[in-house]
């Protein structure tokens with residue numbers, strides 16, 4: 001009787017341990033690869049996406065540079081504007097037209113009506129400011 005009882009207890013303990021051990025090791029083994037692959041999936045594209053998007057989006061959001069050519073039709077040294085009959089400016093989506101641009105007093109002083117010029121524009125909020133101008 002003692003032997004049988006001992007064996008039964010040993011079997012029950014073994015079965016109990018096996019029953020506890022199996023689900024425990026299954027649960028531990030199953031989420032581990034999922035968590036590892038989820039981490040791998042989120043860490044692999046995440047650093048690439050923000051850097052790539054932000055690198056492209058930061059520029060247009062702040063200001064865009066454009067180059068153009070045209071003829072000065074008027075210079076206003078009081079308002080600090082240069083009016084240009086300019087060719088199309090692809091960066092701004094503008095056709096050829098005559099329009100006034102803000103410019104620093106130093107740039108306004110460099111040109112006069114009738115000058116053919118090449119110029120750099122800083123485009124911001126639909127408006128353009130001349131940042132550089134050279135007579136052609």
Ligand SMILES: [Cu+2]
Pocket residue numbers: 086094095096097098099
């Ligand atoms: Cu224009």
